[in-house]
Amino acid sequence: MFLPRRKSTVLALACCSQESARQSQSQTPVQDDGARELAPPSQPAPPRPKAHSSEHYPVRSLIPLPKGTSARLPNIQHAFGTETQGEREEREERLAAVKKSFVHSWQGYKKHAWKQDELVPIQGGFVTTFGGWGATLVDSLDTLWMMGLKDDFDDAIQAVNEIDFSIPKLEEVNVFETTIRYLGGFLGAYDLSDGQYPILLSKAKEIGDFLYGAFDTPNRMPVTRWRWEEPRKGLKQEAFPNALVAEVGSLTLEFTRLAQLTNDGKFYDAVQRITDVLDDNQNRTALPGLWPVIMDAQHGQFADVGFTLGGMADSTYEYLPKQYLLLGGLIEQYKKMYEATLAPIMKHIFFRPMTPDNADILVSSGVRVNRNAQVIVPDFEGQHLGCFTGGMVGIGAKIFNRPDDLKTARRLVDGCIWVYNHTQTGIMPEIFNMVPCQDEECKWDENRWLKFVGIKSRRIDGIPEGLSDVEKGRWVAGEDQLPRGFSSIKDRRYILRPEAIESVFIFYRMTGEKKYQDAAWRMFTAIENYTRTDIANSAIDDVTAATPRKDDRMESFWLAETLKYFYAIFADPEILSLDDYVL
Numbered sequence: 001m002f003l004p005r006r007k008s009t010v011l012a013l014a015c016c017s018q019e020s021a022r023q024s025q026s027q028t029p030v031q032d033d034g035a036r037e038l039a040p041p042s043q044p045a046p047p048r049p050k051a052h053s054s055e056h057y058p059v060r061s062l063i064p065l066p067k068g069t070s071a072r073l074p075n076i077q078h079a080f081g082t083e084t085q086g087e088r089e090e091r092e093e094r095l096a097a098v099k100k101s102f103v104h105s106w107q108g109y110k111k112h113a114w115k116q117d118e119l120v121p122i123q124g125g126f127v128t129t130f131g132g133w134g135a136t137l138v139d140s141l142d143t144l145w146m147m148g149l150k151d152d153f154d155d156a157i158q159a160v161n162e163i164d165f166s167i168p169k170l171e172e173v174n175v176f177e178t179t180i181r182y183l184g185g186f187l188g189a190y191d192l193s194d195g196q197y198p199i200l201l202s203k204a205k206e207i208g209d210f211l212y213g214a215f216d217t218p219n220r221m222p223v224t225r226w227r228w229e230e231p232r233k234g235l236k237q238e239a240f241p242n243a244l245v246a247e248v249g250s251l252t253l254e255f256t257r258l259a260q261l262t263n264d265g266k267f268y269d270a271v272q273r274i275t276d277v278l279d280d281n282q283n284r285t286a287l288p289g290l291w292p293v294i295m296d297a298q299h300g301q302f303a304d305v306g307f308t309l310g311g312m313a314d315s316t317y318e319y320l321p322k323q324y325l326l327l328g329g330l331i332e333q334y335k336k337m338y339e340a341t342l343a344p345i346m347k348h349i350f351f352r353p354m355t356p357d358n359a360d361i362l363v364s365s366g367v368r369v370n371r372n373a374q375v376i377v378p379d380f381e382g383q384h385l386g387c388f389t390g391g392m393v394g395i396g397a398k399i400f401n402r403p404d405d406l407k408t409a410r411r412l413v414d415g416c417i418w419v420y421n422h423t424q425t426g427i428m429p430e431i432f433n434m435v436p437c438q439d440e441e442c443k444w445d446e447n448r449w450l451k452f453v454g455i456k457s458r459r460i461d462g463i464p465e466g467l468s469d470v471e472k473g474r475w476v477a478g479e480d481q482l483p484r485g486f487s488s489i490k491d492r493r494y495i496l497r498p499e500a501i502e503s504v505f506i507f508y509r510m511t512g513e514k515k516y517q518d519a520a521w522r523m524f525t526a527i528e529n530y531t532r533t534d535i536a537n538s539a540i541d542d543v544t545a546a547t548p549r550k551d552d553r554m555e556s557f558w559l560a561e562t563l564k565y566f567y568a569i570f571a572d573p574e575i576l577s578l579d580d581y582v583l
Contacts, residue, residue: 054213054216054231054232054234055216056216056231056236056237057216057217057218057220059220059266059269062265062266062268062269063268063269063272063273064265064268065256065259065260065265065268066327066328066330066331067330068328068330069328070328070329070330071328071329071330072329073325073328073329073399074398074399074401075398075579076395076398076399076509076510076578076579077509077510077573077577077578077579078509078510078511078512078573079512080512080573087514091517091570092570094517094521094524094570095567095570095571097524097528098524098563098566098567098570099147099567101524101528101532101537101563101566102143102147102559102563102567103149104532104536104537105119105121105536105537105554105558105559105563106140106144106149106152106559108121108533108535108536109136109137109536109554109559110152110155111124111535112124112125112126112535113125113126113136114137114159115134115137115159115162115163116128116132116134116136117129117130117131117132117133117134117135117136117556118130118135118136118553118554118555118556119136119535119536119554120552120553120554121533121535121536121537121538121550121552121553121554122533122534122535122538122550122552123552124535127553128169128170130174130177130178130181130182130556131165131168131169131170131173131178131182132168132169132170133163133164133165133168133169133182134159134160134163135181135182135556136554136556136559136560137156137159137160138160138163138181138182138185138186138203139181139182139184139185139556139557139559139560140156140185140556140559140560141153141156141160141185141186141188141189141200142185142188142189142192142560142564143559143560143563143564143567144156144189145189145192145193146192146564146567146568146571146575146576147567157197157199157200160186160199160200160203161199163203165182165203165206165207165210166210168228171227171229172225172226172227172228173211173214173225173226173228174224174225174226174247175211175214175222175223175224175225175226175247175251176224176246176247176248176250176251178207178211179211179250179251179254179255180250180254181556181560182207183204183207183208183211183254183255183258184253184254185560186200186201186203186204186207187200187201187204187254187257187258187261190204190261191257191581201261201262204258204261204262205258205262205264208255208258208262208264208267210228212266212267212270213226213228213231214226214228214237215270216231216237217237217238217239217298218238219239219298219299219300220270220273221239221243221248221273221274221277221297221298221300222239222248222251222270222274222297223237223238223239223240224239224240224243224244224247224248224297225240225247238298239297239298240297240298241296241297241298241299242294242296243294243295243296243297244293244294244295244312244313245291245292245293245294245295245302245312245313245316246311246312246313246314246315246316247312248274248295248297248316249274249275249278249291249315249316249319250314250315250316250318250319251270251271251274252271252272252274252275252319252323253319253322253323253326253582255267255268255270255271256268256271256323256326256327257326275323275333275334275337277300278291278316278337279333279336279337280300281300281301281302282337282340282341283340284302285302286303286304286305286307286369286371287307287344287348287367287369287376288344289340289341289342289343289344289345290307290341290344290345290349291307291313291316292304292305292306292307292313293306293307293308293312293313294306294312305368305369305370305371306366306367306368307348307349307366307367307368307369308349308364308365308366308367308383308386309345309349309364309366309386309388309389310364310365310366310381310382310383310385310386311383311385314385314386314388315388317338317341317345317392318388318392320334320335320337320338320341321334321335321338321392321395321396321399321400322395322582322583324338324399325395325399325582326582329399335400338396338400339396339400339402342396342405346408348367348376348378349364349365349366349367350362350363350364350365350389350408350412351363351365351378351380351436351437352411352436352437352442353380353415353434353435353436353437353485354434354435354436354437354438354442354443354444354445354448354449354485355418355434355444355485356444356484356485357444358442358443358444359414359415359418360411360414361411361412361414361415361418362408362411362412362414362415363380363382363386363412363415363419363434364382364383364386364387364389364412365378365379365380365381365382365386366378366379366381367379378436379433380433380434380435380436380487381431381432381433381490382415382419382431382432382433382434383430383431384416384428384429384430384431384494384497384499384500385430385497385499386499387412387413387416387428387499387500387502387503388499388502388503389412389503390409390410390412390413390415390416390503390504390506390507391409391413391502391503391505391506391507392503393405393406393408393409393412394406394409394410394413394503394506394507394510395506395510395578397409398510406510409507410507410511412503413503413504413507413516416428416499416500416503416504417500417504417519417523419432420500420519420522420523420526421522422483422484422485422486423483423543423544424481424483424543424544424545424546425494425526425529425530425540425543425544425545425548426522426523426525426526427494427523427526427527427530427540427543428494428500428543429489429491429492429493429494429543429544430490430491430492430493430494430495430497431489431490431491432486432488432489432490432491433456433486433487433488433489433490434485434486434487435448435449435452435485435487446484447470449473449484449485449487450469450470450471450473450474450477451469451470451473452473452487453472453473453474453476453477453482453487453488454467454468454469454470454471454472454473454474454475454476455469455473456487456488457472457473457476457488458488459476459479459480462479463475463476481544481545482544483544489544492541492542492543492544492545493539493540493541493542493543493551494527494530494531494539494540494543495539495551495553495555496527496531496537496538496539496554496555496557496558496562497557497562498557498561498562498564498565500523501520501523501524501562501565501566501569502561502565502583504516504519504520504523504565504569505520505565505566505568505569506578506583508520508569509569509573509577509578510578516569517569517570520566520569520570521570523566524566527562530543530548531550533550536554537554537558538550538551538552538553538554539551539552539553539554539555
């Protein structure tokens with residue numbers, strides 16, 4: 001999703017996974033004592049929202065969207081000079097190759113899965129994963145526009161006209177996934193096309209109104225895995241006591257932009273209440289400054305002890321600086337929350353791994369906190385999902401004047417590139433482990449690596465008896481085909497994910513360093529080589545294998561994000577400038 005960033009003012013608006021939820025003892029609607037008054041006193045108070053007949057817990061007064069002149073935000077993007085003819089020819093050749101790949105997958109989707117959620121890229125056909133409304137269709141709209149595929153875009157617009165968001169094809173809707181793929185898809189395309197297609201905003205409002213029903217709970221926290229038929233039958237609902245923090249905390253951008261465009265403040269109010277809960281509890285968790293993977297959304301509590309910037313928590317952190325940008329810097333809360341995460345992240349989550357080439361890189365991992373012993377136990381586990389951190393830290397360094405953080409961002413981006421470069425296929429796996437450095441010099445120690453592999457191995461059967469830890473590690477590394485530097489690879493798949501190329505793109509646009517374009521090209525050619533099918537592109541099962549098996553799955557983010565960032569890094573820098581859009 002792309003949202004406009006550079007606005008002289010922010011418009012004033014009229015106010016703005018898991019187990020079954022257990023019954024709450026309190027049925028009192030949330031109070032508004034903590035709502036901030038952001039509009040000038042001369043402005044009339046925001047009107048009360050109208051309660052729908054099906055609402056059990058209507059909002060009494062809305063938290064208003066901020067109004068005023070935007071803060072003076074620093075430029076993020078590098079000032080690019082004039083390229084040579086050779087540089088331009090190379091860039092445009094790479095750009096055309098990415099576009100060709102997109103067209104190949106898009107035509108496969110149109111032929112075999114048109115207006116369905118996801119294409120089955122080997123056998124043909126489709127799967128219904130996200131409501132059955134055409135997730136790939138909607139999610140890819142802004143990519144179609146950006147690539148200049150006008151005829152295909154017009155076909156998609158006609159198909160969008162036919163979507164009825166009132167009735168999903170699934171009994172349970174994932175509110176987060178629906179928000180990012182549908183609501184984000186419509187809003188990104190609407191903004192990128194400069195509002196030329198009102199149907200896009202109309203459909204965004206339609207899906208937004210549908211999703212808003214998930215917030216009808218006693219504390220206005222959303223039901224993240226929402227059985228949408230129950231409230232229509234008059235049944236009351238409550239948020240889950242064991243919700244994923246990413247699914248609760250990653251709705252802000254889309255709902256805020258919808259409020260800005262429609263002048264319907266209920267959408268901003270809905271997500272600002274979530275932000276306030278996160279803010280109130282940020283320093284009350286087992287690792288102050290960070291939020292655990294699991295939260296009790298029913299009671300607004302955070303007792304879990306697992307922390308990561310990887311899956312199930314990632315975008316809660318990613319959205320903080322982006323929401324600050326989207327709101328024009330008018331709310332310091334998002335800056336404060338983001339900066340409060342950095343000290344524990346730098347200390348406990350990011351680590352430098354020991355590598356055979358002594359690379360100065362960082363990997364984003366996770367920890368568990370032993371409350372009784374007050375011990376923080378790191379897992380030294382990297383995830384492809386965690387590669388968004390390089391872009392996040394880089395953007396934060398720019399907009400919050402934290403120049404030292406730019407060095408951290410570089411090391412994170414370089415870390416993801418390093419992992420891509422050191423597998424058999426040249427592609428990063430889903431989940432892997434590495435050996436942490438012991439000191440600042442961090443020289444490669446083969447025996448230490450092997451010992452770490454031997455001690456950490458989960459293998460039970462087949463290991464010869466009487467081996468030392470180093471000998472066991474050598475045996476395991478051989479049997480598991482571990483590249484040197486990896487202590488294990490827990491999930492060897494590549495599912496066409498975008499996080500690594502997203503950060504490589506952002507860092508290239510921030511620095512102008514061509515080596516990041518070259519890294520992106522290596523990544524793209526490897527992915528295209530191993531994932532292409534006769535119909536489209538497919539996830540693969542093992543990036544360490546010489547001939548990985550294709551998994552016959554193509555999630556919507558392949559067209560909506562992965563290929564979009566590969567295209568953008570080779571496009572003219574004025575296309576999707578980081579100074580014009582919140583990505």
